[in-house]
Amino acid sequence: MTRYADLADDLTDAIRRGALRPGERLPSVRQACASRGVSASTVFQAYDLLEARGLIESRPRSGFFVRAPQSGVAAEPMATMPVGDTTEVAIADLVMQVLGSTRDRDVVPLGSAFPSPRLFPLADLARSGARSMRALDPDRLVEDLSAGNERLRHQIARRQTLAGIAVDPDEIVITHGAMEALDLCLRLLTRPGDIVAVESPTFYAALQALERHGLRAVEVATDPRDGVDPDALAAVLARHRVAACWLMPNFQNPLGSLMPVERKRAVVALLARHGVPLIEDDVYGELHFGATRPPPAKAFDEAGGVLHCTSFSKCLAPGYRVGWVSAGQHAPALRRLKTMTSLATAVPSQLAIAEYLVQGGFDRHLRQLRRRLEVQQQAMRAGIERHFPVGTRVSRPQGGYFLWLELPEGADALALHRQALACSISIAPGPLFSADHRLRRGLRLNFGHPPEDTRIAGALETLGQLAGRTGISAAR
Amino acid sequence: MTRYADLADDLTDAIRRGALRPGERLPSVRQACASRGVSASTVFQAYDLLEARGLIESRPRSGFFVRAPQSGVAAEPMATMPVGDTTEVAIADLVMQVLGSTRDRDVVPLGSAFPSPRLFPLADLARSGARSMRALDPDRLVEDLSAGNERLRHQIARRQTLAGIAVDPDEIVITHGAMEALDLCLRLLTRPGDIVAVESPTFYAALQALERHGLRAVEVATDPRDGVDPDALAAVLARHRVAACWLMPNFQNPLGSLMPVERKRAVVALLARHGVPLIEDDVYGELHFGATRPPPAKAFDEAGGVLHCTSFSKCLAPGYRVGWVSAGQHAPALRRLKTMTSLATAVPSQLAIAEYLVQGGFDRHLRQLRRRLEVQQQAMRAGIERHFPVGTRVSRPQGGYFLWLELPEGADALALHRQALACSISIAPGPLFSADHRLRRGLRLNFGHPPEDTRIAGALETLGQLAGRTGISAAR
Known part of the structure; x- marks a missing residue:
């Protein structure tokens, strides 16, 4: 399942590093089979994927070649260089x-x-929703308030543990989408007038949340490929008293940047040294084109300073408004804040998703998506x-x-x-x-x-x- | 349908006013038929209802008598007398x-x-939900964002118009329960440090919302039967610069008080004169024991200063988290605030309720409830x-x-x-x-x-x- 993707990723990397240059011929299928110890069909699958990525082209009877950029457009944008003042x-x-x-x-x-x-399995979700609401125990309507449906929290914890973050169901607070997750985390960690460090550029909904809470933003230099720059973040932390940091390490909105594992590790350690909590927005983490899901920054969190926020809105169930925070030690306080703010997340949405996850099919859907x-x-x-x-x-x-x-x-x-x-x-x-x-x-x-x-x-x-x-x- | 309830209400009123006193005999069924021009079965139904209300008792072969309070417990609580300072x-x-x-x-x-x-028709709702999600047009998932599902807003507008508030579907903003409705209204109308006038006692969730927004409360004397006292409110408005008023005119939580129509009219006029908006929470309005739904204060709003908030959580669909604001001129600003805060209300919940309302059966359920x-x-x-x-x-x-x-x-x-x-x-x-x-x-x-x-x-x-x-x- 993942061999062809590994091969494709290695070649992608070689092309991006310049080790394989435009016009250069890729190893023949036979050569690749021999050097990697894989089957011909694996190599063909990998080359198909590289072609879909627009990195190579096949020429009849000649083989596969690294594609030349067709115009002056192919270059990636430069890393941003914000001035470092708070705004x-x-x-x-x-x-x-x-x-x-x-x-x-x-x-x-x-x-x-x-x-x-x-792009989403709306009919399957509708069936799961119908089945689960038919079987609803009315008393759960009250018991599931605030923390969220227990079955859903167990399913989420299971998936997160497989993805490299061991989370207890009791640490999970189900929210009304990732937007409420962010809102609750800001309320918990900041007071009006506080400074929050964000990427440059930043998703506007996060800026709106800062505005709503009377917070000041300080923008940190961010690379369109590798995400936020740990050195730039260190400079910001040295200069400003930052109350919290809000980042999207996986496929940042709008850049699409993906922080390499070392960067994630460095940023988490840096923030821990400064005692600054990280609100991590991971709503796009499941939408990776590479073979494996990139770990969230939370996977490198030893001090318990990362609040991992995500949702099903982008990968499974738009409009259902189901997100969550893996909040660790902050879970009781967040749960309380959630109860006071919006009481609970809609039960039909939670049950439909829980039932869908139990039935299986999520991973198949994700692969297609x-x-x-x-x-x-x-x-x-x-x-x-x-x-x-x-x-x-x-x-x-x-x-x-x-x-x-x-x-x-x-x-x-x-x-x-x-x-x-x-x-x-x-x-x-x-x-x-x-x-x-x-x-x-x-x-x-x-x-x-x-x-x-x-x-x-x-x-x-x-x-x-x-x-x-x-x-x-x-x-x- | 309503004749017996009218008769029962008139007699209830007579007993409460003291026009009919404990131990006194009620008119015989024959007398009542003659004086009201109704059938014997209507009178029997009315007397049954009064018995269920604990106001009268039947004595074999003697007729119906006004019941004496069995202990010293029957008296109603006194109106509250808050000191009138802001807190x-x-x-x-x-x-x-x-x-x-x-x-x-x-x-x-x-x-x-x-x-x-x-107490709620959960099975019927589940069926409506299943049917509507099967038939979902995927594009509506995006189009219905923020303002809420169009079909649901039409159904709500229809019901509200029948209940005496003519509301256009475009004035309605669907919210994540009445709690979000209150939260959005406070955000729209107040700034931290502002004063909000509330009943005494007040539902704690409203106090929590004031706390969250850094607002000061001023409590207004409230009668357990007739609700907030317009004279006490006038005194508060004369003494303090009030940014908004939050009231539950119908079956207040916790008192259960119901403001008579004249009081509602007086309070709305008073607030309009002072230019103070009224956030009206009407979540219990449908749960009336009398024959007709008491009108909300919004029904007497000529100046457009009342934001009418309510939900389906107490009368139809607990856990679905569907409420709304009839916001009049404030609708565009509220819609915008809603989009920024929580994006949208869960679609499965909205569609289930819209379909249930279209199918009919809500009024039958309400009568039973x-x-x-x-x-x-x-x-x-x-x-x-x-x-x-x-x-x-x-x-x-x-x-x-x-x-x-x-x-x-x-x-x-x-x-x-x-x-x-x-x-x-x-x-x-x-x-x-x-x-x-x-x-x-x-x-x-x-x-x-x-x-x-x-x-x-x-x-x-x-x-x-x-x-x-x-x-x-x-x-x-």
């Missing part, structure tokens, strides 16, 4: 203004935060390479469903957003992701909508043309 | 400490805030009269599922709570319901658990004995 957050107006109109069916949802609901997202990423990257102006940089995330673009000098993503919306296309412009509204050339595009949505290819062409014009007019 | 709220610790252990199956849940889940609650109230009042010490006062609410007791001089409800819990009985002591922890002799008991729970009678006997001892020992 009062006031992002909500901009977010609502920009995203208010993106839920219209007639708008191509490239700016959406959600993947297509059609990851494969589809990887293929969709490739299609969107190809469209961007074809249509966007030279000098555009685009991320190459190994999971999730977002691409992060950096438009050429002089571009203005907010202007592009307005022009695109006039063409019934939504995008998520960079300033949404920064407390001080920088990142004017940044752009998040959602590739979570399947190619059956034929409007997407045309939308990329239109966007590319608009982006080209914007760059030129701004440069004049 | 910083710090109630959360006490609430959690007292209520933390009340969800255990082995504890008799007289302190619970929830009626028995067995009201009748059962009324009978259960009577049973609990009888137990209290039998077992509690002389001098105990107990409310006689016309809806909901709470009784409010005032124990004799010297009693200490917090001590009683500890003693009762040692006997596996929970109660909700008065200090939970006051920002300044007064109401030491107050006590809320839940009669929402059906007589099939045979532990209840014994629990009342135990409680009465404990209360008697407490009073005596405190008086010594």
